[in-house]
Amino acid sequence: MRTAALVEHALALQEMAGTxxxxxFLHCHDVPLPTALRVLTTGPRRKPAGPHLFARLRPRTAARVQGAPLPAR
Incomplete structure (x- = not known):
């Protein structure tokens, strides 16, 4: 397992069984001690995700049928 996957598993384990x-778990899987301490003792550090790539697209209209030709411009 990669360290990121081990950390994710350890965080879930921390919620269920404690720190x-x-x-x-992290010690038994040879995760470095500084990494384990940082992960288990600090809050989430992820940045909130930005808007989705397709968030600016117009919604489909109900009149448009799949497979119909596109309207002329």
Whole structure:
């Protein structure tokens, strides 16, 4: 398992069984101690996701049927 996957699993384990169990899990999977400490003792550090790529597109109209030709411009 990659370290990121181990960390995700440890965070879920921390919620269910506590920090000690998560720390032991990371230790048994050879995750470096500074990484384990940072992950288990700080809050989430991810940035909120930006708007979705297609968020600016116009919604489909109900009159448009799939497979019909596109309107002329």
């Amino acid at each position: 000690g169990a998560a720390a032991l």
